Amino acid sequence: MASEKTVISEEERTLLRDNVRGMLAEEWPIEGAVERASDAGAMNRIWQSLARQGLTKLGFDAEEGGLREILLVCEELGRASCPAPLFSAVLVNLLARQGGGAAEGLASLCDALHSGSAVAAIGFGAFDGDAAAGEVRLRDGGVSGRVAFVENAASATHFVLFVDAPAGVVVVLADAASSVAATPGLAVPALSELAFTGTNAALVEIPAARLAALAQIARLCCAAQALGAAQRGFELALEHAKTRKQFGQFIGQFQAIQHKLADCLTRLDGARLTLEASATAFDRELGDWPVIAAAALAYAGPALRQVVLESHHTMGAIGYAEEHEMPRHFRRIHADLARLGGVNRARAQLADYLLGPAAPPR
């Protein structure tokens, strides 16, 4: 994937983070975040706010922000437990930026995403990284098949799908599905399964390598959301350890708690530094960026999940009520890190790099 060299300074990044955090604190306060996540009106309002801030344009123009900035915003959304599908917009922007010139459908979808009038949901299907994610095919100009594990399908105005093609991959832009079925579980809001039966759609052809890069960026965005949620959950546990007294002393004075939390900080820092390194490698157009990204994903998966487990242990029953903030971080972290192939795929990618593909063509 091509991308221009980033010109964003560390100060500008801090400003961006503060702005997004401030906006979310005002418009997506932690109180009621669970209820709002399943309230279509609230989801629409936060989407409008993100668009007004220019955030739904991220990825469209590298001058306005590279992958470092994209991950930073994803991290803030994770921190605030805001499930707005920003990275879906980012992926469409990246697709459009990289020469979908002939693709009018892509350009108009971008415009609508930038103005906040459209919301995209992405179904990677056969390119998901998870063998159970389904697939769609093109038949007689229409799209048919099913894709699973799609986020934010309920609020989407457009579905972005991918079809294997002889010369690469066809991007499918559909403004409706034949059916959208919520598949409840750990993820909140629930993931969905989409079915298409000869659905009309705009088609854009891209090289397969670009889709692989796009899927890798989607995974990094998910990991960044999980990082934000894990960081927030950890801060709650840390605060708790400094104020909660048992056996006549702060529980944070016990080395059993201190070492647990010290290891959590190591995991958070390790995940953040490696995610940043992979984004920097992407922004600087280093050819091996997907390998660094695979390392970030392979580490962040188990590490951030352990952080939220340890945070829960430290909080005890106080963080165990669904009405508390902790459970939604627990859910977000697991959902974001298990999707799109999760840690197994990331490790396999590193093994492919180090050892060659598992079964070479004979």
Next chain:
Amino acid sequence: MTTLPAFDLDPAVSAFRREVREWLAVHWHGEREAMHNRRPFKDRGYDPEFSRLVGAKGWIGLGWPKEFGGQARSPAEQLAFIEEMEYAHAPRSHLVGETIVGPALMRHGTPEQRAKYLPAILRGEMTFALGYSEPEAGSDLASLRTRAERDGEDWVINGQKLWSTGGDKAEHVWLAVRTDRDAKPKHAGISVFIVSLRQAGITIRPSIAMYGKTFSATFYENVRVPASAMVGGVNNGWKVITDALAAERVMIGGAVAALQRSLDHLTEYVKRAEIGGRPLRENAVIRDRLGALAAEIEVARQFALRNARLVEAGHTPLYEAAMTKVFAGELQERLGEAALDILGSGGLLSEDAPSAPVGEMEQVLRHSIMGVIGGGTAEIQRNIIAIRGLGLPR
């Protein structure tokens, strides 16, 4: 060899890295390295002659200020140098002098001490061992008991030091002693001396540590040294020691490069080995394990790079350095253990066994304990992260 992509964001660092690699190809790899590796294992890693070559090249004291004869290279360049040296397994007999004694003398030494030691350290002509730990003073270094007592113009030292790496080979010891028995707190009564290990009254008893090289117990019996051997003044030793620790923080990155080298060798073996006619590299469990280890080595490298960035920005990485040490140390344990699982019984064989698949791995495993317990145990490092990094109450 397929290794994880290491990229330097600064072209000057990449250029320097290349220069180091090319220099090592000429001056280390080849006959000198082959000769070194013909020595018994316990004598490897120590080569004062090679140190003089590095010194002549100007690559000792890379980070030292120019006024003291250093090159004032950036922390990122220092890290790149350490990584290349470690990856090449090039011996650095001058390490304690360069990273602990030299920086301490620049800050706390007298003009005479600086003139006597700094140029010799830079030339690679002077070797030091550390005299810190004692039978009753390990993690709690401040309770050390080896004492120095004033006698006229001299000091007379009595006591015992333990676990001194290179203690049987170095010419000098950087020695922490008690000069005030009643000091409260305990660390307010400590002073530091530079003492020749060839001096009357010193007995050195080397023993083999589990990683296959020596460490020494050193006994001091009425060892007489002049007042000019003391560094930083009476009872000011704790500050001298802790300031010196700050100067070694960038060095931790070297351990990560050594891990990278071991993983690369393990990977090379897996790439070409066959078990029962099937390529080992197709084994899904092994692929998963190697993928996980590669990711962790990348993370360790990012920790080391952060330390360098912090030093560059004028900060002293404190909990960040502790984090790097814990992570890299425990990662070496995981790497050694994983190698045993991957190699099976063959992983038990050392490089002395001709049929060993990757003979270095069992040594990597034995060595790993040192990284976890040496230079401040993992528990002490976690205390630092908790107290200094997280602000948890004592």
